[in-house]
Amino acid sequence: MDRIVGRLRDLAHTQRRFQDLLDAVMAVGRDLDLPVVLRRVITTAMSLVDARYGALGVLSEDGEHLEEFIPVGLSEREVEALAGVALPHGRGLLGHLIDHPGPLRVADIGAHPDAVGFPPGHPPMRTLLGVALTGRGRVFGNLYLCGRRDGQPFDEHDQDILVALAGAAGLAIENARLYRKVRANAEYFQRLLLPSLPDVTPFSVAAIYRPAATPDHVGGDWYDALMLPDGACALVIGDVAGHDLKSAATMAQTRNMLRALLYDRRTPPSAVLTQLDRTLQAITDNPITTTCLARIEPAEDGWTIHWSNAGHPPPLLIGPDGTARYLHADPGLPLGVDPNVPRPDHKRPLPGNATLVFFTDGLVEHPHRPLDAGLTALAQVATAHADLPLEDLCRTLADAHLADGRDDLAVLALRTPPTAPTPETPATHSRARELDVPRPW
Structure with a gap:
């Protein structure tokens, strides 16, 4: 009877460990953010076998040494004791597992012929269990566990x-590595689509773009600034709905089309946005x-x-005396909703040495x-x-972490010179008069 009870107990324990393993496999494959995946692999392995310490070594491209080593389980005191000690590069027992990528189970680390000892300040460790991490036929890392909490060797x-x-x-x-590579390429593609801001003398301009912190996000935020033939400086910022490559491509298409309209037509911003909206709806299936x-x-x-505002957050104006106020006004509809609804225009005096955000x-x-x-909060920081x-102002605003980081962001700032504009030069006056010539549209 005792033997039967013992077997049932062992079977129940085995079933629990099997279920724990299934849960662990599901948990490990849930994320695509590589640092999160690496740390989850270690902590999951430690939990499954009740190990006190765990670490994951990432191999170099040639597979000859550890390029990265992520330890888990060290107390604050143990971390302080190892301050200044370089992370292992794959010698001793760690090197043995690199050279022989099969499971390695050691009951006494110090007695193993390949052991080289621990550096000063390293906590004592006696037992070790290590396995190679492989993917698509390639070994790219090793997982190490030390010290079962019950004091017994790993079995x-x-x-x-x-x-x-x-x-x-x-x-x-x-998968996380491949996803990181794809996302990095997508983000690089998106940054290539954003302009290098031109010289807009007598004004100064700056901008910054930050991708979302979430790993599955490529956004459609965009900005632009340019001097127009009539002597005005055009500024635009926008956000295409969606978080994928289509959003990024739509952003570039919209920005380029808007540039052409701004150069072609000396019309109020509302009229330019109306024409942009009609053109986009006629020839594209762009999102809102x-x-x-x-x-x-x-x-x-x-x-x-x-x-003119098409459903976007209002600009922030910081006066020369340091006071800030938002340019709240009746917003128009976003692009892509109804191009036939009239769009409002707004005007306001702008003093010298003022900053627009x-x-x-x-x-x-x-x-x-x-x-x-x-x-x-943004007005206070600005x-x-x-x-x-x-x-520096744009960078400071982006670094303020006023949002949750789940969306990409863009900031565009302009500062007026401290003195009023000079009268038109003959060249500027001539260019402006050219634009007054009647056109057939």
């Missing part, structure tokens, strides 16, 4: 569980896009900002906070750093 069941986990972990890591288009126009005692909602939106709270050079 054959521990080894079987770790080998099974390593097979699933290898595929998960390889929010945007804000502004013209900075010379005036007798400074400048005038003339803008245009941004996408990824800078301020947070799911656990009202949008107004994000806008208020005001506190209004004297910074524009490049």
Whole structure:
């Protein structure tokens, strides 16, 4: 009877460990962010065999040494004791597993012929269990566990569980690596589509773009700035709906089309956005896009900002005295909704030494906070750093982490010179008069 009870107990224990293994395999394959996957592989393996310490070594491209070593389980005191000690590069027992990528189970590390000892400050470790991590026929890392919490050596069941986990972990890591490469290429493609801002003298401009922190996100945020033939400076920022390569491609298509319209037509921003909306709907299947288009126009005692908003967050104006206010006004519909609905225009005087900040909602939106709270926080940060050079101001705003990081963001800033614009030069006057020539449209 006792023997039967013992077998049933062993069977129940085996079933629990098998279920734990299945749960672990599912958990390891759930993420595509490579650092998250690597750490989850270690912690999952430690949990399955109740190990005190775990580590994962990532091999170099040639497979000859450890390029990265991620330890888990060290206490703060143990970490401090190892301060200044270089991470292992794949010698001793770690090198043995690199040269012989099969399961390695050691009951006494110090007694193994390949052991080279531990560096000063390293916690004592006696037992070791290591397996190779493979993916698509290639060994690219090793998983190490040390010290079962019950003090016993790792046994054959521990080894079987770790080998099974390593097979699933290898595929998960390889998928995460491939995904990182694809995403990096997509992000590089998106950055190539964004412009290098031109010289817009007498104004100064700067911009910054940050991709989302989430691993599966490629966005459609965009910006542009250019001097127009009539002497005005055009600024635009926008956000194409969607988080994929189509959004990025749509962003470039919309920006290029808008540039052509701005150069071709000396019309208010509302008319330019209306024509852009009609053209996009006629020749593309682009998704909904929010945007804000502004013209900075010379005036007798400074400048005038003339803008139209298509469902986008309002620009932030920081005056020469450091006060900040949002240019709230009646917004028009986003592009792609109804091009026949009239779009409003707005004008406001713009003094010298003023700073305009245009941004996408990824800078301020947070799911656990009202949008107004994000806008208020942005105004406070911008005001506190209004004297910074524009490049530093844009970087400071992007680094403020006012949103949750799940959306990409773009910031575009312009600063007016401290003095009012000079009267038109003959060349500028001549260019402006050329645009007054009647056109057939």
